[in-house]
Structures are given as structure tokens and as C-alpha cells.
Amino acid sequence: MDRQTADSTNRGRLQVTARTEGRSEVVTAAGELDHHTADLLRVPLDEALEQGRSRLVIDCSRLEFCDSTGLNVLLGARLKADAAGGGVHLAGMLPVVARVFEITGADAVFTVHESLEEALAD
Template identity: 65%
Template sequence: MDRAMPDSSHRRQLTVDVRHMGSGAVVTPAGELDHHSAERLRESLHGCVAGGRYRIVIDCSGLEFCDSTGLNVLLATRIEAEAAGGQVHLSGMRPIVARVLEITGAGAVFSVHETLAEALAALPAD
């Protein structure tokens, strides 16, 4: 049986919003995080850490999908931030994205919060 590949025009482009807050940042990716779009998020997150914003909350409420490439971006950012003395917190996980963390066990290495407000409250003050 020959299966057609899904039409990529139906994929939602990944956008990344970054809000700086002292030595921290809230990074909000929205859309599909996969091997086609992961570099956009990687650049934004690396820019935060390189710019001295190593306490990062990633608001995942707008993520519609995350594959292993996207997960690797999150894990690499956690390592980079922790090496600088910082932290990465995740918030607002949709079930499809939370499932990826659950299946891989990656959820055990992140601080995961139901809401953005809870994640922000968990960060140490500047």
C-alpha cells in the first residue's frame, strides 16, 4: 500500500516569542516543534542563555506537537542553563506534548508546572 506524505501546507509554522525579565526570560513557542522548526527555538533559547538570561520559563501552551528533535532542544537548553547556574521550567503542557516527556522520561528532569504563573512563582527572585 502506497501512502502519501502529509501535506506540509497544513502544518502550523512555529513562532517563538521571547520576553526578557531581569536575568530570566519567558519563551513561548507556538505551532509544531519538529525537525523542520527546532532550529528557530534553539536559536531563541541559546540567545537567552548567552545574553545572561539563564532562568527560563518555556510556556508550552501554544505547542501543538513536539518530536524528538524538539525534545532535544529543550534538554540541551536545560543543560546549558544549569551550567550557567540557572534553571529551565516548563509550563502549560498540552497532553500531546506532555506525552512525549512522559514516554521518554524527560519529564523527570524538568520542573513542569500547570500554568505560566506557577512557573514564574517557582523561579528565584533576581
């Protein structure tokens, strides 16, 4: 079952859905992840962790932009997930988003998968 993040339709530039699939919480972000929309992603990640789901899979296949604020949301989730014995898996990053991770070195601290299917099978 998909759960639409509160206010995501009002912000327009980022749509976030979350669902539990097996042992993973799959969070899909579509659009632009930046200073104005970061909380739309932070909230479902924090909620999943609070509910004991520490294996987070972020479906980035429809994420068109990510700035430093968005990167910090993902890094924060990674720290919390690691502390809880889980981790953050990024799946299907578009080249423009992957470049941000490459430039900042953040790609070295995440498990990155070519596709959502690959991330779920890992």
C-alpha cells in the same frame, strides 16, 4: 517587549516569541516543534543564555506537537542553563506534548508547571 524570532513567520508551523520578565527569560512556542522548526526555538534559548539569562521559562500552552528533535533542543538548553546556575521550566504543556515527555522520561529532568503564572512565581 516581545522579540519575534527571525524567520518564524516564514516557517509558519512554529511561532516563537521571547521576552524578559523579572529574572526569567520567557520563551513562548506555538505550533509544531520538529526537525524543520527546531532552530526557531534553539536560537532564542541560546541567545538568552549567552546574555546571562539562565532561568528559562518555556510557555508550552500553545505547543501542539513536539518530536525528538524538539525534545533535544529543550534538553540541550537545560544542560546549558544548569551549567550556568539556572534551569529550564516548562509551563502549561498540552496533554499531547506532555505525553512525549512522559514516554521518554524527560519529564523527570525538567521542572514542569501547570501554568506560566506558576512557573514565574516559582
